[in-house]
Amino acid sequence: MTKILPFKAVRPAPAYAGLVASRSYENYSEAELRAQLEYNPYSFLHIINPGYKFQHEIGGEKRFGMVKNRYLEFKEEHIFIQDESPSYYIYKIQTREGSCCGIIAAASVEDYEQNVIKKHEDTIAHREELFKEYLKVVGFNTEPVLLTYPDDPIINQLLDERMHTRPEYEFATANKEIHSLWLIDDPQNIQKIQEQFAQMEKIYIADGHHRSSSSWLLAKESKNSNPNHTGKEAYNFFMSYLISESNLKIFEFSRLIKDLNGHTKEEFLIKLDEWFRIENRGYEVYKPSKKHHFNMYLDGEFYSLYLRKTNYEFTDSLSELDSYILYEKILKPVLGIRDLRYDNRIEYVHGRNDLIELKTRVDSGEFEVGFGMLPAGIEEIKQIADENLTMPPKSTYIEPKLRSGLTIYEF
Missing domain, CATH: 3.30.1760 (Conserved hypothetical protein from pyrococcus furiosus pfu- 392566-001, domain 2)
Incomplete structure (x- = not known):
């Protein structure tokens, strides 16, 4: 039984979505990164590269605290807003080669611990610990673990029906991709999706072994320090992007x-x-x-x-x-x-x-x-x-x- 839940995401206000969204930090050349930081004040890169504001390279725990500060500034300026009710989020990427879509949701660290969420790669202890400390300080996660599950006709139908409506976000990027996002926030469809995942005995990590392991470490530490732990706290889950096996693209x-x-x-x-x-x-x-x-x-x-x-x-x-x-x-x-x-x-x-x-x-x-x-x-x-x-x-x-x-x- 797999526990995949909706959650209240913090998201860009629609007017800012295309400007906020960024590729992974490592995927930018030095010149691209400098241009984004110089000319796009809304880029998420400002949050994960907080020293740019002071023209200074900052590392370690000091950087973690500044990441949190930049994030809070984006919330205070209403660039980021939080949804009022838990939702699943359909995320579709259209490229020149085709398209893929999946569901952003909260996956259970207990499922990870119990091997319901299956792993196929080793992790490195110091990287797990470093990212766990990062999560602990900043208090948020923006990079979902990529999970894959067997194609499910009921989930596919729900996604298709929702994607025939107007998306919450839709924007193009310089590398000729179109990104779209829809919310599933009605209780009936939320229950259907939750029930379909609950019938799956196991799902698999496709990418993000360190992120999931670090979230598990954080949950254990948070549980031990919380005398009123119930198992429903947000730290008991980690953000994931669940995609059917037929949508997954594997390269060597x-x-x-x-x-x-x-x-x-x-x-x-x-x-x-x-x-x-x-x-x-x-x-x-x-x-x-x-x-x-x-x-x-x-x-x-x-x-x-x-x-x-x-x-x-x-x-x-x-x-x-x-x-x-x-x-x-x-x-x-x-x-x-x-x-x-x-x-x-x-x-x-x-x-x-x-x-x-x-x-x-x-x-x-x-x-x-x-x-x-x-x-x-x-x-x-x-x-x-x-x-x-x-x-x-x-x-x-x-x-x-x-x-x-x-x-x-x-x-």
């Missing part, structure tokens, strides 16, 4: 490695031959078409690598994952890459960027070799989560990526 990450770990090109290829059938594709831009097939770019040429399945033993769902095979048979034993998160010899290019970027960065001399693969499928991700296994870092790049600042969850 390519791997770029700076050197061959002391091997010559010939030695390197001989070592790979133990586990892979290798074919030199020359200048042909090769992209795999099957699982357990990989592409490699080395010394100005593309190669196809086919796993020798007679040598390799599949023991569980993780052992069948291509990013795991690449790590276990090439990156760790041959190239000496053990820590996929922090080794400075490896970088990642997500599948939204084509193989030309991989080729360009190797040709530039910045990297020695690059590897690519097919993206994992949703069934692979679910099976790994169901077996309580964890995927290697950067195994998936998942969309949609939401704009920050459109719905805010306060604790």
Whole structure:
């Protein structure tokens, strides 16, 4: 039984929505970020980059307090307002490739703890603790965890019916996306949605493992310090974007490695031959078409690598994952890459960027070799989560990526 509840979001007043909404902070170049902060006083970036007001870089807990101050200023100036009644929020993104939509709602930390909300990635303790402290100080969350659930015809029908009405927000962005948001605030439809999710035995984290884990840590701490804890407090939930599996877009990450770990090109290829059938594709831009097939770019040429399945033993769902095979048979034993998160010899290019970027960065001399693969499928991700296994870092790049600042969850 999955507990997915409506909540009273803090949102931009309609006139400000398109100006407030921002991409993730890391997705802006330095010049873009400066332009947004200089020329758009309503951008949510002013809240998460509070030192700009004083032309000063601020870090640590001092920054957390200033984030809260900027947020309160937006509320005092009525840029942000809070809904009077709990609602579900339908959020749709229309891109040049198509569209996707889902429901912004409050998910239960108890479901996370009880593994009703299933995980497939490891988290890093210090990052969990840091974000937990951030949430504790600022008192709000604006980046929903991306959760996915099996397609449900009743939920689909409710969303379709609501999206045939005029949206609360609708605005275009410079990268040619259209963002729309509707409220579901009538008790009857709220109950229907809540009941449909309650019938689901489990749902899955697609993106946001650290955010969900940090929210769980905050809930435990808040519960222990609250003698009147009831389980209904806002800290018992975290903001999520629930999207059906058919709406989820999964891409791969390519791997770029700076050197061959002391091997010559010939030695390197001989070592790979133990586990892979290798074919030199020359200048042909090769992209795999099957699982357990990989592409490699080395010394100005593309190669196809086919796993020798007679040598390799599949023991569980993780052992069948291509990013795991690449790590276990090439990156760790041959190239000496053990820590996929922090080794400075490896970088990642997500599948939204084509193989030309991989080729360009190797040709530039910045990297020695690059590897690519097919993206994992949703069934692979679910099976790994169901077996309580964890995927290697950067195994998936998942969309949609939401704009920050459109719905805010306060604790």
